[in-house]
Amino acid sequence: MKNQSIGIDIGGTNISIGAVDKFGGILQQWSMKMKDCPTVEVFLQKVEALMGDYFIKNRKEIQGIGIGAPNGNFYTGCIDFAPNLPWKGEIPLAQLMHDKFGIRVMLTNDANAAAIGEMVYGAAKGMKDFVMVTLGTGVGSGFIANGELIYGHDGFAGELGHTNAVRDGRQCGCGKKGCLETYTSATGIVKTVKEFLARDEQPSLLRSIENVSSKDIFDAAEKGDKLAMEIFDYTGKILGQSLADVVAITSPKAIVLFGGLAGAGKYIFEPTKKYMEENLLQIWKGKIKLIPSELKESDAAVLGASGLVWER
């Protein structure tokens, strides 16, 4: 009986591979550095070298291989022009993996994989309608409706991070202005710190730190720093307003927050919830759950990728 799947998480720095059982238990794990994989051919050889023996030994139990990668396209199975990977152009990764391992291979982008991980093994287990928002270096999202991930007509749906949060707001790396990502990502909140520190003379623990990280803001808030709490309130306001619009469109049962900023716990959840509620239509007030991911951050990407195999 097929009762496990292989998940591969491809990132700009690290590549993680895991053999995962149907309950999200990681049976075996491997990892390597992206810098050791200058081409996709080298990557394929290294994957085989790492997990080839395990794969052959357990072939009968493995349902397939799921891969999460930046700009991974579910429909085409290609990684398309990922700016932070050394592999350039259009890489038909699902096909190449299939040719090597002779098994079903599915590919999607990292935020979609996270959503699937949450649905198959985590906080959204059994939910047919929910939204996963990843608050990391950028802001990603995966929308599940009618029990299926929304890929859109081209496989690129779920770019909540590039919806407008502030008209004519901060310049985003994508070329647009005011994208949600420029406010509610790890880098966005650091911009907020700089703006708030420059704005007035309010004393704050954050003044003495050279390169503030989101962890520093959390630590300051824990010590009762008012500016740090104001910064979370401001960030939660922008996120909550956007999430209220998300609810109006897809009416999810829950919104799951994941990633570094979500780790700030009540400091980010409370204001986000408050401003989301303020901006909801009456029919949804008090009814939409805002919950943290239940997947361990270090495992989530591999779990999500492995979950792809079980989704449909």
Next chain:
Amino acid sequence: MKNQSIGIDIGGTNISIGAVDKFGGILQQWSMKMKDCPTVEVFLQKVEALMGDYFIKNRKEIQGIGIGAPNGNFYTGCIDFAPNLPWKGEIPLAQLMHDKFGIRVMLTNDANAAAIGEMVYGAAKGMKDFVMVTLGTGVGSGFIANGELIYGHDGFAGELGHTNAVRDGRQCGCGKKGCLETYTSATGIVKTVKEFLARDEQPSLLRSIENVSSKDIFDAAEKGDKLAMEIFDYTGKILGQSLADVVAITSPKAIVLFGGLAGAGKYIFEPTKKYMEENLLQIWKGKIKLIPSELKESDAAVLGASGLVWER
């Protein structure tokens, strides 16, 4: 063989019923006034009186009855507290109709029904991912992803009209401020006319009209009236910006515009398209169709309701 369905469109003023073939041809039509249906019981009696003979005669060919109604909930089959209907509270209409006619009955709200009509018979035929936006007295929407309508966890998804278009903008009837509906509905654009006329002394044909309608604005634009064109540009800007965010979330193949304001043709389509394009991520520029509905406005609601029966 089942090759037709009954569509019923329930509105605050009129109720329309049609027997529809699988290609969207209307075989027979009936209508009545809502004021003659003070209770749902009277409504049921009148429906039977109108189409009972036809129904019995064609029973073998009829697949089911689809109903579009304000606040119609697909999951529960109930009309829930519709503010503009005389029937108060929660009306289990699908069940009541089923009890009377002994056939499968499906219910949804009017904007969702319009989306289904477009998918089954109209401009979005064969599309698996598209969005329908109805620009009428209010702004409604229906989202189709993976070939299915997104109802959300409670049946109320698709309230694009109540997403934020302008932060702290116009007061909306829903209690919130700056909802898309307050700018891009028939009533919204009339508010824009008033604001623009009050703003400056610019000459305009619209100055001499007492109660401006969206048709008047269209007529003025046709005659080269600059203010009328500015008003369409402003409205298209707000709509286009919102649609760009819709694309980022669901990546539809097309967005179909329907309803009175969509009838303004190029005056509304051109600015909407222009501002949508300006706000799209690079990957979508030039790729998302913005198209008018292909359903005759007077038939669309009945067709959409009848299409419900064929959707899944």
